[in-house]
Amino acid sequence: MDLLKVKAELVDELGPLLSAEAAAEAPAAGVDPADLEQAVWVRLLERDPREADPTGRARWIRRAVRAEARLARRRARREIPYGATPGDAADAPEGRPEGALLHGEDNRALRSAVARLPGRCPELIGALLSPRDLTYREIAGELGISQGSLGPVRSRCLGCLRRMLAAEVAAPGLRGRER
Structure with missing residues (x-):
């Protein structure tokens, strides 16, 4: 059986169940049900559906939805709104020595983490x-790699950096419904 046909059958078979599970779990996770559903579809379609046990698919869907909801809750606890950093308080603006010190410490921590990245990521x-x-063209020329591969390589490097920094930085306390 063709892999594309198998995936199409999976979408028809599991679509209603996935939609219902995502709609049920999304409010508690604080995410849009469609986003949760999409994340599970990606997870499902990355697997080889021919290897999956047909009787265990529904159980897998339920577990995957709950796992993605847990990830969304963790992500929401760690995320900081764009433009706000923990050290940027009203009492320490950038123009004052305290702000400059905090900004310098952040830069040193970031540069230190970047230096520890594997492969060509530090460059x-x-x-x-x-x-x-x-520009991307200038970076590609400087590093001697194609401009088209910069995006995927950058994505992998940033993912590695994100995982590295997440392991080093303590997650903030729970907020909202999670308490």
Whole structure:
């Protein structure tokens, strides 16, 4: 049986169950049901559906939805709104010495983490963080890689950096419904 046909049958078979499970779990996770559903579809379609036990698919869907909901809750606890950093308080604006010190510490921590990344990641992230504000074409020329591969490599490097920093930084306390 063709893999594409198997995946199409999975969508028809499991679509209603996935929609119902996502709609049930999304409010508690604080996410849109469609986002939760999409994350589970990606998870499901990355697997080889021919290896999956047909009788265990519904159980797998339920578990995957709950796992994605837990991930969404954890992500919401760790996320900081764009433009706000823990050290940027009204009593320590950038123009004051305290703000400059905190900003310098953040930069040193970031540069230190970037230096510990594997492979070509330190060079690439360093070029992206460069004050020269290089274009993708200039970065590709500087690093000797194709411009088309910069996006995927950057994504992998940022994912690695994110995991590295998440392991080093303590997650903030629970907020809202999670208490």
